[in-house]
Amino acid sequence: MAEKRDSLVTLERLASRVTALKLRVVAASADVADAEGHRDVASWMTHRTRGDRRQRRRxxxxAEACDGRWRRLGQAMTTGAVHLDQAYVVSRALDDLARVLTDLLGDTSFTPVLTSDRQNExxxxxxxxxxxxAASFxxxxxxxxxxxxxxxxxxxxADDxxxxxxxxxxxxxxxxxxLTTQRLGDGTVLVKARVPQHVATRLTTTLEAFTNPRKQCGDAAQPDGPHRATDATGEDLPYEMRLGHAFCALLEGLDPRRLPLHGGSATTLVVTMELDALLRGVGAGQLATGETLSAGEVRRLACTADLVPAVFGTRSELLDLGRTARLFSPGQRRALALRDRQCRAAGCDIPATWCxxxxxxxxxxLGxxxxxxxxLLCSHHHHRIHDDxxxxxxxxxGDVRFSRRR
Known part of the structure; x- marks a missing residue:
């Protein structure tokens, strides 16, 4: 065992020294790439070795950094004192520091004023x-x-x-x-967003509250342990899917009264469908945008969403344009929370405030x-109870138990 241990350490240092030698040659081989019409050495090596272009560019x-400015780092790689992964990190940190100091050169708000000599020091x-x-970390x-x-x-x-x-x-x-949306034509929309880091952190924290991360299946030490959970129906859900469901629940749970006003009223969703189809749970409802929803989805939305159901009879006469009594009042919600405490799906412990x-x-x-x-049902089980x-x-x-139709 001792021989294998020593061999592994020795081979790692040799590999680092070989890599350092390779980088020194790369830094001096611009003429090789130019002779064959390549943009740079990385492009030439990718073509010749069939390697990964991104890795060759790194x-x-x-190589250029160690040859030009960070020569002490390059020397440490040559002796095997710093391996390749460490060198990437150190070089990037030094480059970032150099940019910060360059921006502060000559700034009189600092005492003493930062000079180029002090920057180099x-x-x-x-x-x-x-x-x-690098010998320790x-x-x-x-x-x-x-x-x-x-x-x-x-x-x-440093602080400034x-x-x-x-x-x-x-x-x-x-x-x-x-933020962009792309309709995929299969009933889903691809949403892509690039947002400030703190906004993403806030969103992730909120979604993880909806996903109930405590209810995990498997050992947390296993690779898939923290990423999957079993719901009350026994269905195994990947973590990414639970986050997606939580995102939908978050949007559907927004208080319309807090949204920007359009023409004097909060943003409203209008769903049109025939009364007979709504009562029998068949057919589809149509949004003002022309999109369609199943009768089950319309019934689910009618429980909580701020929508106006425009229900028509068999002769297309308007029977009902919204019934505010369909929504539970804030007082009723508080009473339900006191009574139920949490989602009433069997085995689910999502707190009432998220239901x-x-x-x-x-x-x-006419319920x-x-x-x-x-x-009270969490968003996931609210979808389930309207899923045929x-x-x-x-x-x-008083709990609700689910089972998959056979």
Whole structure:
């Protein structure tokens, strides 16, 4: 065992030294690429070795950095003291530090004023420190050290430099924030968004609250343990699917009264369908945009969404344009929360504050909007109770048990 252990360490150092030699040659081989008409050495090596273009470009950037500015780092790679993964991190941290210091050159708000000589001194100290730390830390830890290196070497400019960096990042984030939708023609829409990091963190935190991460199946130590969960129907759901369902629940749960006004009223969804189809649970409803929804989905939305159901009779006469009594009042919601405490699907423990009020006898079948006809269900199980692929049964204790139709 000792021989294998020593061999692995020795081979790792040899591999690092060979890589360092390769990078030195790459840095000096621009003429090779030019002779065969390639843009750069990375392009030439990709063509000749059939390797990965992105990896070759990373190697070329590191080779140029070690050959031009970070020579101490290059020397450490040559001796095997720093391996390739560490070198990428150290080089990137030093490049970032150099950009920050360049932006601060000559700024009179700092005492003493940062000069080019002081900048070079700080960069030299930073390179020496990070190369030395490579003997004790891996790439992730080196990245963290590199991100905070200025606070150690030049604390009088670190706070202002960090503040400027954050302001620049926030302005950049606002400039590039985008959201696009693409209809895929199969009943779904692909939503792509690029948003500020803090917004994404807030969204993820909210969605994870909806997904009930405590109810996980499998051992958390297993690769799939934290990413799948079993619902009350026994169906195994991937984590990404649960996040998608949670996103839908979040949008459907928005309070329309807090939305921007359009023409004096909050944004409203109008669903049109025949009364007979709504009562029998067949056919489809149509939105004002021309999109169609199943009768089951219309009934589910009618439980909680701020929509106006435009229901027509057999002669297309308008029978009902919204009945506010279909919605449970805030007082009724509080009473349901006190009574049910959580989602009443068997085995589900989503708290009441995240649940939706459901009519046991559907509103479309003249079900009353009162406590005896109401039950709290989380968004996932609210979808299930309106899904014709599932049967549901009210248990003596008031819980709802689901089973897949055979």
């Amino acid at each position: 190697e070329q950037r590191l 700080i960069l030299d100290q930073a390179e020496t420190h990070l190369v030395e730390q 891996g790439p992730d830890d080196l990245a963290r050290l590199g991100a905070r290196i200025l606070q150690v070497l030049a604390p009088h400019v 430099a960090e503040s400027k960096k954050l302001r620049d990042e926030e302005r950049h984030a606002r400039r590039v924030t985008r 939706e009020a459901h009519h046991l006898l559907p509103w479309g079948r 009353a909007t009162d406590l005896d006809n109401g039950v 692929r599932y049967l549901h049964q009210r248990l003596p204790n």
